Amino acid sequence: MKGLPPVLITAIVLVAGFALCAVQFPNIASTRVVGNLLTDNAFLGIVAAGMTFVIISGGIDLSVGSVIGFTTVFVALAIERWGVPPLVAFVAILALSAAFGAAMGAVIHVFDLPPFIVTLAGMFLARGASFLLSTESVPITAPVYSTVSDFALRMPGGGRLTSIAIIMLAIVIGGALLLHLTRFGANVYALGGSRTTASLMGVAVGKMTIKIYMLSSLLAGIAGIVFSFYTSAGYSLSAVGVELDSIAAVVIGGTLLTGGQGSVIGTFLGVLIQGMIQTYINFDGTLSSWWTKIATGVLLFAFIALQQGLVALARRPVRKSAGATT
Amino acid sequence: MEISSDPASPLLEVRGISKSFGAVRALQEVDFTLRAGEIHALLGENGAGKSTLIKVVTGVFARDAGIVRISGEEVAPRSAKAALGAGIATVYQEVNLLPNLSVAQNLFLDRQPMRFGIVREGEMRRRAKALLADFGLDIDVAAPLGNYSVAIQHVTAIARAMDLSARVLILDEPTASLDRHEVEILFGIMRKLAGRGIGIVFVSHFLDQVYEISDRITVLRNGRLVGERETASLPRLELIRMMLGRELAETTSARASATEHEAREICASFEGYGKAGYVAPFNLELRHGEVVGLAGLLGSGRTETARLVFGAERADRGQAKVGGAPVRLQTPRDGVRHGFGYCPEERKTDGIVAELSVRENIVLALQAKRGLHRPLSRREQDEIARRYVKMLDIRPPDPERPVGLLSGGNQQKVLLARWLATSPRLLVLDEPTRGIDVGAHAEIIRLIRELCDDGLSLLVISSELDEIVTYSDRVVVLRDRAHVEELAGGAIDVGNILAAIAADGAATAHEGRA
Structure with missing residues (x-):
């Protein structure tokens, strides 16, 4: 179940695309490039994993990009200006972002408001708050940053699996397990199928909504910390539009935008596809980097059309006779 | 099958239930009695109050008056979930399960077998298979429920209800979208459950099926109880008379020869x-x-x-x-x-546009017939509206009043006027x-x-x-x-x-x- 065919299509697109790139630029097929791809897209992978939960449950979270921006500024200021130990700063910002997500979830449930509007408000709120903290880029010079940034696992072929890439992979795997193996995961699908029915069947819809948005914001907070490692700075304008990139990754990964079907692994593949296009453009050197957006747009459109086709197929009544033994 | 011989403690007792929606009295002092192990048909024409009664009993609607007892104990569920807790399960024509989840997940949602915080998928599937086998189904429980026919979805819903230890099972038009073979399967299951002492309320408008499966029949009409009879001793003609409420008073009219x-x-x-x-x-x-x-x-x-x-x-x-x-x-x-003109039955949803005025509603079909590029002038519209308001005596005689504010009879006249305007x-x-x-x-x-x-x-x-x-x-x-x-x-x-x-x-x- 769980939308396997779309995931397979995503995987095929990724492999085929990678093969095409490798034919044109043989150097792309190296662990070095793949390692960089994972590092460059670590924050996107993390935040998209959270977005997958939200979208499968039938919602949307537009605030994640702003939460990442706020996190980088908060962490940078806490460490550099307020003299807070980095670990304490991390714990504080994760608690803050989780609470922020929980609050959005609560508002969505209690006032029965569309998630689009509530998280749009959250997006402005978080972005505004990060400007309030600082409008400039704040460099982070704490030793822990260089330690973490320098740490990497060597891969055969000279590639480096950096610490932030490892964090991302761990979160993707953890997210997949959470979604597919736990009661929480089953309830996420149930909510996406129908909130009313899920509630009739005994799912605590309110608690689930709060938890789902809490998870998304928490992962956005982690993505923010990862982003601050990646850039060694905090900047209120960072990660603008990342919410849209992550929605694109989720949809390209085969998750139904209307909820009820999808997978974290698919989302991960969607992130890799976006990263691959970016890499190709870097290798080419003559193309404007905006081609990434154009290619992503085309892919997104193709996948939505594909899903509509699959949904239409699924709606055709399949009458299997009851296997009666009585 | 045997009907419980102990009338002292029926399984489900509904006494004096009343429910109004605004000025409309949907139920007036309705009684209903369901004995353990019986299949009881609840019949009535549209608007008789069957659905309202079910929704009041299962707590979807709050009741204005009356009591509901299960095995002699008074219950007042406030939601379908609470009703299930009290032992009343309802399976609607539109199956209330999640087509995107697997059959097994649907059966065990929110109560899956767990170990170390992880759903024991294998165990859950094994149990689901065993549960469905009891109902004569042998299907792949890992497949999404939506892949299966409505009949199988119904059986899954019933199986879930039974596994939640429901004692009263309400089936609302369960056979409407089933073919004959599937109906047989469903009836087999209903008989089996009744044999175990479950009380089943069967709502249907297929009288042949009612005679085939039910032990007893309760008829409602216009929100009132008409009567409760044993199916075997109720002639079909008498049943129809109860449902339609005609006293057979000879009505005559000046009909054309x-x-x-x-x-x-x-x-x-x-x-x-x-x-x-x-x-x-x-x-x-x-x-x-x-x-x-x-x-x-x-x-x-x-x-x-x-x-x-x-x-x-x-x-x-x-x-x-x-x-x-x-x-x-x-x-x-x-x-x-x-x-041709057609005034549908569902006046409110298929007919009138409540927000628009009487005039606008009346000219709607005529305008559609003429096409958008030949608009009716305001003067023509006013004239048509005035003519029909007068001819059909629509009250109040104000063509600019929103139709939603008119009474039912006058709304009906507006609909008539709309078609009459197209000659x-x-x-x-x-x-x-x-x-x-x-x-x-x-x-x-x-x-x-x-x-x-x-x-x-x-x-x-x-x-x-x-x-x-x-x-x-x-x-x-x-x-x-x-x-x-x-x-x-x-x-x-x-x-x-x-x-x-x-x-x-x-x-x-x-x-x-x-």
């Missing part, structure tokens, strides 16, 4: 017209200046016939002719082009007097006769038999989605109609659903 009827010009005719699985092929002639009534129980194919005639549904066989020339009626636009040759009225008060009732009937005298051809559907008898020149009786009888002239009376509806339908019973 048979000879006069032959002399009239044919307005539209349908030969072998029908659609598979919708209405069995029928022959129908509609003449100018004639009212043809369609009588039958809910779900007998009355509305379906009307929709085919108007073109709201496509026929897949037969030939329609208008004024002797063959025509194709595939969309409502075709119907309108040939001068139709044939008008189809589906339950024109439903939900309007007695005074307006008589007026609508008078209007129907007058329109007919002006040469219009009318096809009228009504559950009110004496009403049909009053205005019809001919009456077509339907049963199980087929036209079974046509009465004309002196043969039209309530008794004959009832007899035609009640005639043992074994021969035609399942034709429509095959």
Whole structure:
């Protein structure tokens, strides 16, 4: 179940695309490039994993990009200006972002408001708050940053699996397990199928909504910390539009935008596809980097059309006779 | 199967339930008793209060008065979930499960077998298979529920309810979308459960099925209890009389004589017209200046016939002719082009536009017929509206008033006016007097006769038999989605109609659903 065919299509697109790139630029097929791809897209992978939960449950979270921006500024200021130990700063910002997500979830449930509007408000709120903290880029010079940034696992072929890439992979795997193996995961699908029915069947819809948005914001907070490692700075304008990139990754990964079907692994593949296009453009050197957006747009459109086709197929009544033994 | 012989403690006892929605009294002091191990049919025509009763018992609606007891203990559930906790499970026609989840997940949602915080998928599937095997199903429980037929989804819903230890099972029109074989499977399961002492409430409008499966029948009409009988000792004719509430008082009217009827010009005719699985092929002639009534129980194919005639549904066989020339009626636009009009039963959802004024509602169909590039001027609109407000005596006589603020009877008149403005040759009225008060009732009937005298051809559907008898020149009786009888002239009376509806339908019973 769980939308396997779309995931397979995503995987095929990724492999085929990678093969095409490798034919044109043989150097792309190296662990070095793949390692960089994972590092460059670590924050996107993390935040998209959270977005997958939200979208499968039938919602949307537009605030994640702003939460990442706020996190980088908060962490940078806490460490550099307020003299807070980095670990304490991390714990504080994760608690803050989780609470922020929980609050959005609560508002969505209690006032029965569309998630689009509530998280749009959250997006402005978080972005505004990060400007309030600082409008400039704040460099982070704490030793822990260089330690973490320098740490990497060597891969055969000279590639480096950096610490932030490892964090991302761990979160993707953890997210997949959470979604597919736990009661929480089953309830996420149930909510996406129908909130009313899920509630009739005994799912605590309110608690689930709060938890789902809490998870998304928490992962956005982690993505923010990862982003601050990646850039060694905090900047209120960072990660603008990342919410849209992550929605694109989720949809390209085969998750139904209307909820009820999808997978974290698919989302991960969607992130890799976006990263691959970016890499190709870097290798080419003559193309404007905006081609990434154009290619992503085309892919997104193709996948939505594909899903509509699959949904239409699924709606055709399949009458299997009851296997009666009585 | 045995009916619990201990009347002292019925499984489910409903006493004196009343429920109003605003001024509408949906239920008035209704009693209902379900014994352990019985299959109890709850019957009534549209608006009789069956769904309201179920929703009040299962806590979806709050009740105004009355009590509900389960095994002698009073319960007052406030939600479907609480009702399930009290032992009452409901399976609706629209299955309330999640088609995107696997069958196993649907059965065990929120109560999956767990180990170390992880769902034991294998164990859950094993249990799901065992549970369904008990109901005679052997299917892949890991597949999404939506992949299976409605019958299997129904059984899954029942299995879930039983596993949640429900003692009262309410099945609301469970067989409406099932074929004969699936109905057999469902009935087998119902008998098995009844044998275990579960009380089953069976809501259906298929009387053959009711006679086949139920032990007892409770009939509601207009929100009141008509009576509770044992199925075996209740003749079909008597049951239909209970449902339709006719005292067989002879109603007469100034009907055209048979000879006069032959002399009239044919307005539209349908030969072998029908659609598979919708209405069995029928022959129908509609003449100018004639009212043809369609009588039958809910779900007998009355509305379906009307929709085919108007073109709201496509026929897949037969030939329609208008004024002797063959025509194709595939969309409502075709119907309108040939001068047909259709006032649907669901006035509020399919007919009027409540926010628009009386004038705007009246000119709607005429404007649609003329096309958007030939707009009616405001003066023409005003004139048309004024004419019909006067002619049909729409009150208050203010063409600018939003239709939503008018009474039911006046809304019905606005709908009539809308079609009359298009100068139709044939008008189809589906339950024109439903939900309007007695005074307006008589007026609508008078209007129907007058329109007919002006040469219009009318096809009228009504559950009110004496009403049909009053205005019809001919009456077509339907049963199980087929036209079974046509009465004309002196043969039209309530008794004959009832007899035609009640005639043992074994021969035609399942034709429509095959």
